Amino acid sequence: MGCGVKVWLVPGSRFDELEKGVAIIPVGSVERHGDHLPLGTDALEAMYVAEKVADELCAHLFPPVWYGAAKSLARFSGTIDVGDGPLYAYMCGILRGVASMGYRIIVVVNGHGGNTLALRLAAKKVSFETGTSILVVNWWSDLAQEKRRELFTYPGHAGEDETSAVLHIAPETVDMSSARDHITEPIPSITVYSPKLEEKLYPRAVLGKPTLASAEKGRIWLEEAAKDLATKVREVAKLLELKV
Numbered sequence: 001m002g003c004g005v006k007v008w009l010v011p012g013s014r015f016d017e018l019e020k021g022v023a024i025i026p027v028g029s030v031e032r033h034g035d036h037l038p039l040g041t042d043a044l045e046a047m048y049v050a051e052k053v054a055d056e057l058c059a060h061l062f063p064p065v066w067y068g069a070a071k072s073l074a075r076f077s078g079t080i081d082v083g084d085g086p087l088y089a090y091m092c093g094i095l096r097g098v099a100s101m102g103y104r105i106i107v108v109v110n111g112h113g114g115n116t117l118a119l120r121l122a123a124k125k126v127s128f129e130t131g132t133s134i135l136v137v138n139w140w141s142d143l144a145q146e147k148r149r150e151l152f153t154y155p156g157h158a159g160e161d162e163t164s165a166v167l168h169i170a171p172e173t174v175d176m177s178s179a180r181d182h183i184t185e186p187i188p189s190i191t192v193y194s195p196k197l198e199e200k201l202y203p204r205a206v207l208g209k210p211t212l213a214s215a216e217k218g219r220i221w222l223e224e225a226a227k228d229l230a231t232k233v234r235e236v237a238k239l240l241e242l243k244v
């Protein structure tokens with residue numbers, strides 16, 4: 001048992017007495033992840049990393065945001081896209097609320113690429129409004145990248161890496177008999193908005209080779225990512241001269 005606090009399970013009287021240091025908010029997406037992973041994959045992963053980091057830092061864990069901006073896979077059944085604007089406004093409200101309680105650092109652990117723009121804009125806006133420091137982390141691409149490269153040959157949406165993560169977190173939600181690989185030529189590492197490219201990359205809402213996944217690789221990756229994030233939060237706290 002770590003020392004993180006799930007704030008939604010704490011009575012109000014006790015919550016008032018708690019010191020408000022670091023708050024962590026996981027953000028996910030309700031989105032199709034091939035035929036083998038659950039629709040809640042991104043939230044499950046973000047919640048898992050967020051909880052580990054909260055335990056490591058004795059931080060306060062806030063309830064997850066389940067719904068996100070998921071335009072690129074909105075054509076698949078099971079995906080719900082709330083849109084960038086509504087997600088931005090919703091996140092501004094959540095961040096303002098958390099900042100107003102006196103937290104010094106807020107860490108947004110994002111589990112879904114489509115949310116990035118709205119989350120960064122909301123964090124920037126509320127940080128400069130309130131003076132609270134807000135970190136936005138895309139856990140799968142900002143953390144433990146060396147380990148990710150070492151562990152996985154064919155990563156991607158619902159691919160080898162993400163499937164491994166869910167096999168570790170919630171194996172009962174995975175149907176490996178439905179896993180199908182989908183490989184494309186390497187994707188240039190620049191931002192491209194293109195529905196045509198999305199269709200080429202995700203004909204079945206999968207990219208990479210989920211058939212190579214394993215729970216053990218998922219465990220190693222997730223643990224490394226959580227450790228990496230805890231270190232980065234500590235580094236930011238040190239720069240801000242805060243004790244974490």
Ligand SMILES: [Zn+2]
Nearest residue numbers: 041042158162
């Ligand atoms: Zn995902």
